[in-house]
Amino acid sequence: MTTLRRVLWVCAALVVWECVLRMLPDSLLISRPLAIAGYVSNNAALLARATLETSVNAAWGFVWGNLAAVVLGTIMTVFPSSERTLSALSLLVFCVPLIASGPILRVLFGPGVGPQITLAALAVYYTTLLALLVGLRAVSQSWTDLMRIYDRGPVSTLIRVRARASLPYLFVGLQISAPAAFLGAMIGEFTGAERGLGVLTLRAMRGLDSDATWALALLSALIAVTAYGLIDWLGQRMVGYRPVILLSAPAASTRRSTGMRLIEMGCTTALVLLLWQVSMDAFDLNRFFAKRPGDVWAFITDAENRNTLLSALAETLSFAAPGYLAGLALGAGLAALLVLSPALSRATMPVAVALRAVPIITTAPLLVLAFGRGLIGTTVVVAVMIFFPTFVACQQGLRQMPGQIVDLFRSYDAGRWHLLRAAQIPAMLPAFFASARMAVPAALLAVTTVEWLATGKGVGVLMAMTASTSNYNMLWSCVAILAAVAVAVYAAVAALERAVLRVYASEQLS
Amino acid sequence: MTQPAHLTRRFFLQTSAAGVATTAAGVPAFAATSVNFQLSWLHSVQFGGSYIAAQKGYWTDQGLDVSLSQGGPNAPVEPPVVSGAALVGISAADYTAAAVAEGAPFKIIAVAMQKNPFAIASLTANPVNTPADLVGRRIGMAVANTPVLQALCTLNNVDINDIEIVPTQYDPAPLVSRQVDCLLCWETDLPVAMTVQGVDNTTMLMADHGYALHSQTYIATEDAIANRRADLVGLIKGEVMGWNDYVADTDAAAMLTVEMFPDAGLDPQTQKLQAARQVPLMFSDLTDEKGFGWFTEETVAENIETLALLGRDVSADLWDRSILEEVHV
Numbered sequence: 001m002t003t004l005r006r007v008l009w010v011c012a013a014l015v016v017w018e019c020v021l022r023m024l025p026d027s028l029l030i031s032r033p034l035a036i037a038g039y040v041s042n043n044a045a046l047l048a049r050a051t052l053e054t055s056v057n058a059a060w061g062f063v064w065g066n067l068a069a070v071v072l073g074t075i076m077t078v079f080p081s082s083e084r085t086l087s088a089l090s091l092l093v094f095c096v097p098l099i100a101s102g103p104i105l106r107v108l109f110g111p112g113v114g115p116q117i118t119l120a121a122l123a124v125y126y127t128t129l130l131a132l133l134v135g136l137r138a139v140s141q142s143w144t145d146l147m148r149i150y151d152r153g154p155v156s157t158l159i160r161v162r163a164r165a166s167l168p169y170l171f172v173g174l175q176i177s178a179p180a181a182f183l184g185a186m187i188g189e190f191t192g193a194e195r196g197l198g199v200l201t202l203r204a205m206r207g208l209d210s211d212a213t214w215a216l217a218l219l220s221a222l223i224a225v226t227a228y229g230l231i232d233w234l235g236q237r238m239v240g241y242r243p244v245i246l247l248s249a250p251a252a253s254t255r256r257s258t259g260m261r262l263i264e265m266g267c268t269t270a271l272v273l274l275l276w277q278v279s280m281d282a283f284d285l286n287r288f289f290a291k292r293p294g295d296v297w298a299f300i301t302d303a304e305n306r307n308t309l310l311s312a313l314a315e316t317l318s319f320a321a322p323g324y325l326a327g328l329a330l331g332a333g334l335a336a337l338l339v340l341s342p343a344l345s346r347a348t349m350p351v352a353v354a355l356r357a358v359p360i361i362t363t364a365p366l367l368v369l370a371f372g373r374g375l376i377g378t379t380v381v382v383a384v385m386i387f388f389p390t391f392v393a394c395q396q397g398l399r400q401m402p403g404q405i406v407d408l409f410r411s412y413d414a415g416r417w418h419l420l421r422a423a424q425i426p427a428m429l430p431a432f433f434a435s436a437r438m439a440v441p442a443a444l445l446a447v448t449t450v451e452w453l454a455t456g457k458g459v460g461v462l463m464a465m466t467a468s469t470s471n472y473n474m475l476w477s478c479v480a481i482l483a484a485v486a487v488a489v490y491a492a493v494a495a496l497e498r499a500v501l502r503v504y505a506s507e508q509l510s
Numbered sequence: 511m512t513q514p515a516h517l518t519r520r521f522f523l524q525t526s527a528a529g530v531a532t533t534a535a536g537v538p539a540f541a542a543t544s545v546n547f548q549l550s551w552l553h554s555v556q557f558g559g560s561y562i563a564a565q566k567g568y569w570t571d572q573g574l575d576v577s578l579s580q581g582g583p584n585a586p587v588e589p590p591v592v593s594g595a596a597l598v599g600i601s602a603a604d605y606t607a608a609a610v611a612e613g614a615p616f617k618i619i620a621v622a623m624q625k626n627p628f629a630i631a632s633l634t635a636n637p638v639n640t641p642a643d644l645v646g647r648r649i650g651m652a653v654a655n656t657p658v659l660q661a662l663c664t665l666n667n668v669d670i671n672d673i674e675i676v677p678t679q680y681d682p683a684p685l686v687s688r689q690v691d692c693l694l695c696w697e698t699d700l701p702v703a704m705t706v707q708g709v710d711n712t713t714m715l716m717a718d719h720g721y722a723l724h725s726q727t728y729i730a731t732e733d734a735i736a737n738r739r740a741d742l743v744g745l746i747k748g749e750v751m752g753w754n755d756y757v758a759d760t761d762a763a764a765m766l767t768v769e770m771f772p773d774a775g776l777d778p779q780t781q782k783l784q785a786a787r788q789v790p791l792m793f794s795d796l797t798d799e800k801g802f803g804w805f806t807e808e809t810v811a812e813n814i815e816t817l818a819l820l821g822r823d824v825s826a827d828l829w830d831r832s833i834l835e836e837v838h839v
Contacts (some may be wrong), residue, residue: 043775046772046773046775049773050773050775053773098584099584102584102585103584103585103586103589103590104589106585106589106590107589107590107593107595110595111577111579187584189582190582190583190584190585191582191584191585192579192580192581192582192584192585193582194553194580194771194773194774195773195774199552199582199773199774199775200774200775202552202582202583203552203774203775203776204775205679205681205683206680206681206682206699206700206703207703207706207707207777207780208681208682208683208686208700208703208704208706208707208709209703209707209777212775285593286589286592286593287613288588288589288592288593288609288612288613288614289586289588289589289592289593361679364679365679365681365683365684369683369687369689373676373677452652453677453678453679454677454678454679455677456652456653456675456676456677457653457677461653461654461677464652464653464654465653465654466586467586467654468604468605468608468654468655469608469612469654470586470588470605470608470609470611470612470614471608471612472612473612
């Protein structure tokens with residue numbers, strides 16, 4: 001019965017969509033459902049081949065990216081001392097934008113699907129890693145204490161206690177990955193791929209072929225929603241247990257000395273610079289486009305270059321901050337709203353997944369048309385680009401509320417609001433902070449994209465100009481400075497997180 | 511998933527073998543040298559002459575096995591050429607000048623577009639016909655192209671501050687939805703798309719207002735010019751033959767493009783219109799007299815002046831005609 005009702009609702013929406021656009025005949029940017037259906041039936045074979053190509057690449061990227069996340073997460077849990085360094089490296093790799101990585105991947109892989117798969121993998125490993133780490137720590141102190149009493153090491157604890165606890169969070173990571181991998185594979189096609197949905201999208205946009213653009217966007221969204229739903233279903237079957245109460249004593253404040261921190265930071269920085277240099281040398285990448293740390297240093301010691309870069313950075317950050325906060329608020333707010341009104345969940349989820357799976361070059365023109373090129377427009381576009389991981393993670397976090405606590409609130413006749421505020425939001429906090437950390441590099445990459453597409457200011461434009469100026473020194477300086485900012489903001493969010501979780505979820509603090 | 515038959519190595523080897531049988535030159539099939547040719551954008555009739563050269567075996571006759579790598583938004587031409595992954599790339603004089611300033615050892619060895627394809631596109635109801643019409647208008651463009659607009663303004667005594675620059679993505683939507691009055695784009699892509707979609711539009715070619723800049727130029731490294739001369743001559747020879755066929759029948763070139771790339775989603779009507787519209791940019795009295803791809807000291811001097819307006823100081827050394835001279839003997 002509910003299925004029938006849902007189908008009827010969808011049909012009604014399509015009829016309204018069709019009728020409204022028939023009344024606005026000169027609208028060339030939005031297509032009518034019948035016109036979209038016409039395009040799909042006329043080009044079915046082409047779309048099928050492109051869909052297969054992009055989906056297969058996305059699937060390989062999904063597998064490799066998540067595998068990398070699991071391996072990294074395991075290493076960090078078994079050897080906690082490696083965690084800071086490894087998480088810094090993971091963050092930095094995630095910070096390298098497509099405009100810098102694209103040419104390198106194409107030169108390394110040559111023609112073929114290598115860059116698409118790599119970019120899909122890069123798009124997913126980081127979010128999964130952060131979600132997984134939260135999960136691996138979501139265990140009661142009593143369990144870890146028990147393992148310690150029996151003199152079991154970290155490997156044993158990982159297998160017997162942490163792995164199982166991490167499953168709900170691992171599935172959050174996988175769910176976030178599904179549309180991200182698809183988008184990554186599509187964007188990867190911009191590096192010179194011969195076929196796929198990304199190539200078709202690009203051509204449809206430039207050809208003002210709005211029927212094709214909409215058909216491709218809907219198709220991408222449909223695939224992402226299906227993959228998302230499939231993982232959700234799998235997750236619910238595989239995570240066959242209910243969340244339990246995690247009793248953990250508030251952690252004592254463990255401040256390390258400033259000197260120790262500085263030494264650690266210095267070592268990590270040196271390691272990063274060394275890896276940067278050595279990896280480029282190992283693959284014999286030409287210095288013309290693969291700049292080494294020394295090149296960047298020489299470039300930014302020039303005062304004029306430095307000023308250009310810093311003033312662009314100031315513009316970028318002034319747009320990134322509101323976008324970041326709006327994206328987090330949108331994601332967390334939507335998740336909370338859906339708890340208050342579960343009926344909304346089914347209707348909103350596909351839209352949320354779709355917004356994550358359709359390339360921003362398709363959605364940005366419509367958003368910019370609706371919200372303008374000012375602060376509001378750019379904030380909206382950035383928020384749309386980054387809200388999804390927060391939304392999914394927070395929704396999962398809210399679900400982590402143990403049933404006994406809900407029963408307790410019910411027996412005292414507490415309202416939904418009260419339950420949300422006093423129990424569910426605290427339960428959500430670890431997931432929320434993980435997504436707040438994930439969103440830091442994502443917001444910076446998003447804002448540079450918006451600058452290139454809509455505002456024409458900031459670091460995004462400096463990077464986009466590389467295409468015509470070959471100023472790869474500027475490009476890599478931009479990459480370095482964005483990465484530095486990402487690390488700094490990440491550290492600030494992590495500090496805030498520690499302060500909050502010390503009270504609400506001390507098991508998260510290792 | 512499979513490659514179109516005509517792009518595979520086997521196809522080239524087969525046609526190469528056929529070439530031995532039919533041509534008096536008798537290039538041995540086993541000598542086919544693999545060459546990567548980096549195009550500047552996605553496959554379209556923009557590179558129609560190259561597809562003809564591949565299909566008709568003009569390159570195999572030269573003993574070359576040429577693979578055409580398409581470009582894209584995140585596939586710049588300069589890195590594969592500088593690293594040797596591609597022997598020749600399609601660039602433009604301003605891009606090449608910039609890359610050379612950054613240390614790339616490039617030379618322009620031939621010029622496909624004698625006239626620069628940059629144009630100002632507007633709706634016919636609200637047209638921009640001369641540079642003076644830009645005053646008080648909103649122009650949609652990538653901010654990276656500001657020097658291009660600045661050069662046009664300088665050449666035509668227009669104050670760029672009287673034009674409102676709106677940063678847009680490279681697609682016709684902002685013009686059609688009237689967020690801007692005009693677009694800085696290529697004569698041969700967005701205006702063609704609008705025409706095919708039934709949007710009446712007007713274009714003003716910047717080359718007709720003093721903006722002299724070679725485009726769709728063939729670039730190679732100094733090292734390649736010194737050490738892989740025969741391959742370069744063969745590649746450009748095939749290009750010249752392909753483009754001569756192209757201009758004889760642009761519709762056929764468009765249809766060949768559509769058939770060669772079934773996965774590209776190309777529209778035959780758009781390709782035919784684009785094919786016809788790029789002819790006046792690529793062929794001129796000069797090419798009629800000297801042959802496709804040619805350039806002279808005069809056209810180079812004009813380019814150097816325009817490049818100076820774009821903030822690029824280059825000398826005539828950026829161009830090297832020796833390959834063309836061997837091709838057109």
